[in-house]
Amino acid sequence: MGIKMDEAVDSPPSCHACGHPLAAASTAQFCPACAYAAFDAAIEEEGFHVPGYETPELISRGGMGVVYRARQLRPARDVALKVLLTHLAEDVEMQARFHIEARAMAALQHPAILPIYEVGEIDGMPFFSMMLATGGSLAERLEKGPLPPREAATLIAALCRALHYAHQQGVLHRDLKPENFLFDGEGRGYITDFGLAKLVITSPAEALTQIDSFLGTPHYMPPEIASGSVHQAATPADIYSMGAVLYQCLSGEKPYATKENLASLLRAISEEKTPALCSLDPRLPRDLEVICARAMESAPAARYASAADLADDLDRWLAGHPIHARPVGATERLWRWARRHPLPASLTAALMLTALIGSLLLVFSYQERGKLLVRLLTDQARAERLLGEPGHRDRALHLLRQAVAISPSAEIRDEAAALLVRPDVLAVPFPAVTEKSGNWPVSLDPDDPATTRRVSPDGTGSLSFHEKTGRAAAWKAGTATPVSIWNPSPGRAITGDFLPDGSGAILADTENGLLAISANFLDARMLLPAGSSAVTGMAIHPSGQWMALGMADGLAVVSAKDGSKIWQIPSLPVLCAPAWTPDGKLLAVAATGEQRGVTLYDSADGSFDRTISTRGWPTQIAIHPRAHLLAIPDSDHYLTLAEISTGRIWATLRSPSSDVKFPADGQHLIAGDKAWLLENPKALREWQGTSALREDETVFSLALSPDGRHLLTTATRGVRIWSVADGRQTGFHAAENQRIDAPTAAWWLDDHRILVQVPGGMERVPLSPDGVPASAEKISRSPGSSIVSIDPSGAWLVRMTDDEEKHFYEKWPQGDSTQALPAHAPSNPLPSSRATTIHPDGSISVLRAKGVLRLTLPQSATPQGMVLSATGDQLFVLCHPHRVLAWDLLALTQALRAEGFPEK
Numbered sequence: 001m002g003i004k005m006d007e008a009v010d011s012p013p014s015c016h017a018c019g020h021p022l023a024a025a026s027t028a029q030f031c032p033a034c035a036y037a038a039f040d041a042a043i044e045e046e047g048f049h050v051p052g053y054e055t056p057e058l059i060s061r062g063g064m065g066v067v068y069r070a071r072q073l074r075p076a077r078d079v080a081l082k083v084l085l086t087h088l089a090e091d092v093e094m095q096a097r098f099h100i101e102a103r104a105m106a107a108l109q110h111p112a113i114l115p116i117y118e119v120g121e122i123d124g125m126p127f128f129s130m131m132l133a134t135g136g137s138l139a140e141r142l143e144k145g146p147l148p149p150r151e152a153a154t155l156i157a158a159l160c161r162a163l164h165y166a167h168q169q170g171v172l173h174r175d176l177k178p179e180n181f182l183f184d185g186e187g188r189g190y191i192t193d194f195g196l197a198k199l200v201i202t203s204p205a206e207a208l209t210q211i212d213s214f215l216g217t218p219h220y221m222p223p224e225i226a227s228g229s230v231h232q233a234a235t236p237a238d239i240y241s242m243g244a245v246l247y248q249c250l251s252g253e254k255p256y257a258t259k260e261n262l263a264s265l266l267r268a269i270s271e272e273k274t275p276a277l278c279s280l281d282p283r284l285p286r287d288l289e290v291i292c293a294r295a296m297e298s299a300p301a302a303r304y305a306s307a308a309d310l311a312d313d314l315d316r317w318l319a320g321h322p323i324h325a326r327p328v329g330a331t332e333r334l335w336r337w338a339r340r341h342p343l344p345a346s347l348t349a350a351l352m353l354t355a356l357i358g359s360l361l362l363v364f365s366y367q368e369r370g371k372l373l374v375r376l377l378t379d380q381a382r383a384e385r386l387l388g389e390p391g392h393r394d395r396a397l398h399l400l401r402q403a404v405a406i407s408p409s410a411e412i413r414d415e416a417a418a419l420l421v422r423p424d425v426l427a428v429p430f431p432a433v434t435e436k437s438g439n440w441p442v443s444l445d446p447d448d449p450a451t452t453r454r455v456s457p458d459g460t461g462s463l464s465f466h467e468k469t470g471r472a473a474a475w476k477a478g479t480a481t482p483v484s485i486w487n488p489s490p491g492r493a494i495t496g497d498f499l500p501d502g503s504g505a506i507l508a509d510t511e512n513g514l515l516a517i518s519a520n521f522l523d524a525r526m527l528l529p530a531g532s533s534a535v536t537g538m539a540i541h542p543s544g545q546w547m548a549l550g551m552a553d554g555l556a557v558v559s560a561k562d563g564s565k566i567w568q569i570p571s572l573p574v575l576c577a578p579a580w581t582p583d584g585k586l587l588a589v590a591a592t593g594e595q596r597g598v599t600l601y602d603s604a605d606g607s608f609d610r611t612i613s614t615r616g617w618p619t620q621i622a623i624h625p626r627a628h629l630l631a632i633p634d635s636d637h638y639l640t641l642a643e644i645s646t647g648r649i650w651a652t653l654r655s656p657s658s659d660v661k662f663p664a665d666g667q668h669l670i671a672g673d674k675a676w677l678l679e680n681p682k683a684l685r686e687w688q689g690t691s692a693l694r695e696d697e698t699v700f701s702l703a704l705s706p707d708g709r710h711l712l713t714t715a716t717r718g719v720r721i722w723s724v725a726d727g728r729q730t731g732f733h734a735a736e737n738q739r740i741d742a743p744t745a746a747w748w749l750d751d752h753r754i755l756v757q758v759p760g761g762m763e764r765v766p767l768s769p770d771g772v773p774a775s776a777e778k779i780s781r782s783p784g785s786s787i788v789s790i791d792p793s794g795a796w797l798v799r800m801t802d803d804e805e806k807h808f809y810e811k812w813p814q815g816d817s818t819q820a821l822p823a824h825a826p827s828n829p830l831p832s833s834r835a836t837t838i839h840p841d842g843s844i845s846v847l848r849a850k851g852v853l854r855l856t857l858p859q860s861a862t863p864q865g866m867v868l869s870a871t872g873d874q875l876f877v878l879c880h881p882h883r884v885l886a887w888d889l890l891a892l893t894q895a896l897r898a899e900g901f902p903e904k
Helices: 032-046 092-107 138-142 148-166 233-253 261-272 284-295 307-318 331-339 340-362 368-388 392-406 410-420 889-898
Strands: 053-061 064-071 078-085 116-122 125-131 182-184 189-191 422-429 450-455 460-465 471-474 482-488 496-497 506-510 513-518 526-530 535-540 546-551 553-560 565-570 588-589 599-600 608-613 631-633 637-643 649-654 668-671 674-679 684-687 700-706 710-715 718-723 729-734 743-749 755-756 763-767 778-779 785-790 797-803 808-813 821-822 834-839 844-848 851-855 861-870 874-880 881-887
Touching: 053 078, 138 182, 138 233, 138 649, 148 189, 148 233, 148 284, 148 307, 233 284, 233 307, 284 307, 307 608, 368 392, 368 410, 392 422, 410 851, 410 889, 422 649, 450 496, 471 506, 496 535, 496 684, 506 535, 546 588, 588 844, 599 631, 608 637, 631 668, 700 743, 700 861, 700 874, 710 743, 718 755, 743 785, 834 861, 844 861, 844 874, 844 889, 851 889, 881 889
Parallel strands: none
Antiparallel strands: 053 064, 064 078, 078 125, 116 125, 182 189, 422 674, 450 460, 460 471, 471 482, 496 506, 506 513, 513 526, 535 546, 546 553, 553 565, 588 599, 599 608, 631 637, 637 649, 668 674, 684 881, 700 710, 710 718, 718 729, 743 755, 755 763, 763 778, 785 797, 797 808, 808 821, 834 844, 844 851, 861 874, 874 881
16 A cells, blocks of 8 residues: 555654654554554555555545545446545544445445445455446535426435335435435436444444434434434434435525524524525425425424335326325314324214304304304315215215205305316215126136136137136137137246237237237237246237237337337336227336336337326226226225326225226226226316426416417427317427526417517417417517517517616517507516406406306416416316316306206
8 A cells, every 4th residue: 555564663662753652562653643644645646556456546535535436357347446534544433434334335235326346455444346426416416506396306206215225224324415416427316425324223232422423414414413312313314314405406505504603503403494495496396395394394203204205205296196295274184183083083073063052052043053054064075075085076065055055155166166176986886887797617627717807809709817727718609618728838827818809819928929819719820939027917009009018027019910029118027917098199007116006108119108106016907998097906905096197096995806997888997896986077177288298397378279279388398289179289389498497488379370489589380270380480589579468459568678678568560560659568467367366275266157156276286377268168277287277167057057056
């Protein structure tokens, strides 16, 4: 290493460099300080040499160790080499900390934890080598400013999964901060620097003293540690620190950044609330602020129970689902408490009801008693809607009918409207929806019963699959013996299905590989030889051209004609048979991984679309043949029912059966011996754009075409065109907007042309009759001008800025600036009008012919703008993230009338 300690000298020994007296028993010529200084000088001059590594280059020096970039010889690769600082080499506790870091990182094998390659010691100095992260640290990225919300949430969710894994292995990090999150060359994030890690599973004898005296970096330190209670350093402390990192990623500032010294900082962490994110940036999504606040709660018990729960809430926000940390109102909190404590709630309710009845009889008049009873009935109906248990719609409507019979009111009618636009499922007697399955033999022999059966599209044949032997058999209607029998590959079970046109069937995992079977079951043609991995399930595309093969080591979509590969996702262990949506555009797949649920992929190229979360691991995927509903039973005996197009969860049902199907009537769901009636939302649809554009965007405005056939919505990336009749996206025009803080704006010039404005430019975009944008025409722009609106007459309201940065407004008839007229500033920039109003709670009031109808938006929908159709019978609301909610107000009022809630 460039330094050699000579042998001891005669007593009394002293340092040859500074003359400092040495211990009587010392054999060294130098005191520790001089020896370490010489060691550092040698390293700087000659480099740090470790057998098996070449030419170390200093990367960084921390409080405990030095990190070098080195070349490992076997295997040949660039690595990061960490060695304990020389002046700590004889400090027993610092050596213990260094060894703990090496032990902790070496024991953790996770894709988001920086891997350790080798641990060793050279000339008494401990070292370890690890993967070289060349993409810099999160701290370096945050020096340039905060991350976009979706990027921050995605990164922290992935790191939380890794942290949860570490916690499961008995390792606490205790020094989570942006400097300890590194990136590789492809931008993947890693947790590193477990220098303050605590191995929870170690023996008390291995505990450290000085290391535990002060844990972590102050700005990311939880209150229980800042107040001096180091023994409370547990998983909630790491969760707090991860929340603090998320806070900085979103705001660009450390928590308590204004505190000038350590004492005031620690006092603030212990006694004060973190400044709200909205006070730093009002544009940040409310749900992310709530998630961050939950992770940074002062009381450890009030934080997320685990890092995985924090990651789950971030994933739910990324997928557009309601988060678990969302604050709830008093009514909902009361009902949740009642569900957790049914006996005390029942007793309390009985006492309250008794006291209430007595009070009513003694104090109030008949009219006052009626008002109070109406309030009780309405609140109970609202609680049923908030709880959302199966059958809540019928129960709540029954309560509201009782209330309206006593005293009709707009509030009762509005609550009924909120119920009718929600989906529901209602338990029904099982025999009412059973279907005839045909008189088919159930076994090849008594000891090998059929566990699954597939019937041909024309009903004349069937395939039976036998779990005990793994065999498959083909049957003709009316026969008692199979036409053909196929044996599986060793140790596997055959799976398969009929082609949609009835021209044959396909079987996987036979002893002869993947087979195409003729319609008469007598001829078989091999498509692919038997693979190295077992097929866990197969699904044939509705067109019959492709099939999806779920395997223990990946997902593959291949041609049903010759077995050629269309696309595949390797290293994706599939749990059960995939399923195609009825239109064949999406493939639903359940696979093992960090998140339990079903992932949807685009059928054309396998690109990710969305994930629908479940409580347990999915055991089956059933898709409604028409309504685009997904039913997913799981290993925890729950059944999740969700919309495919939006990911919205209809219901989570308790069901021990994994045999789930939608009967032919399309109105029911069957799971084992249980059945439910599907009650669709009335008069409300949520439009969904193409999968390639479903990422979270900043949305700005919407507008209807003059003929009412198309709707445009604007977001940072561009303008979407929607068909009003079909409720689907027909086209997208990408805007050249380089600024995420400036809106993309668009207006209709006529039924087939739109005007698009972004900072620095304008375009005129023609549309086909079907709403598909064509090539845009660039429009020259007057210096200092910005369009505010275009009225129905075609006149442009333009804001002008002069050389002194003063603003004034002009009116340009038909967009002609040469005929500009003076104009006033717009009086009401908010997305409300005389007929519609957005309230602070997110609800919307619509002026109707016979009064005002107040609409409640679905959970997690934040309105950004709205527009009424020319007839006033349709309302379109643009929400964040990019969602369009379309109310058919005429159909809603008709449904209310039919349910007993007429207009005044």
